[in-house]
Amino acid sequence: MAKIKGHVTIRTENCKGCDLCVHECPQDSLQLSTALNTSGYPYAVLVNDTCTGCTNCALVCPEAVITVFREGKKKPIAILSHVTENITVDITS
């Protein structure tokens, strides 16, 4: 089964290392760092490339430091270029 590919970016400076996202991740993609940020907390790090962009980690993150990206499901069915006058395109079919 082709998996949806996702990605997260984490603002590590605002992370407080509460570990909630690590436990919430269904893919076990996240882990806490051993290094500390300037506030003295460990921070969450994406360690596996199995992220599906389910947003679970971002939803439980109290500090809202996680931004989630997901690969678009829909590919463009047609690309229009060099259109000089008004046209109507039927995309229902």
Add this chain to the structure above:
Amino acid sequence: MTEPLIEPQHIQCENLDQMDQVWTRPETLIDRKLHYCPGCGHSVAHRLIMETIDELNIQETTIGVAPVGCSVFAYHYMDIDMQEAAHGRATAVATGIKRVLPDRIVFTYQGDGDLAAIGTAETIHTINRGENIVIIFVNNGIYGMTGGQMAPTTLPGFVTSTSPNGRDTHTMGYPLKMAEMISVLPGAYYVTRQAVHSAKSVRKAKKATLKAFQYQMDGKGGTSFVEIVSNCPSGWKMTPVESNQYLDDEIFDFYTLGDIKLPPKE
């Protein structure tokens, strides 16, 4: 023997610009480091309210009332008009604001020490009058800010600094179920109890907050009351993950989640 320290590296993504951004911090939540303890449910509750305000596009017309307690600095993080109220009097202040400015969306954000202890009278009478406001009640069963004393909502047997042998119901009474209590008042329009301990519950809580604000905007009924059962890792002397597990294991048996009073069907 210590484990060798291998620093995990964040995986980089090459085609990030081609991906869709599916979740990010709400715009109205001010980009500032929150003062809450790691893993605190208050931060999630703040975010849910701001997401709701973003979605309904009511940033310009919303006035929030901040409480006294852990969330006393709520106005530091919410990019809307805010008013600080005296301890427990947030609903009374909100009543005044709503009556003077009926076209504004007014909500209060209160903890259990604020709403269920010192402000019980104000809360009950505001809801009894059916004021058209939203009350967000974050219940973590303890006085977090002052150092983990017993609150009216603390479960029986729970050890706090003022109940070192656990809450004894013979001398300290039973925990208050605020949501059930006020649901019998005719002025209550929508009463629900939600949690923010897992992704699933956060999604549900978001829907409930959205509903509550929508009901106020429609202006049909009375007060909407959203109780959010939260954790307090520092006050409960647990790690954030343990405290969320404790919510699942013990607290939800007593504070049952779900809608308690729904608006009458038309």
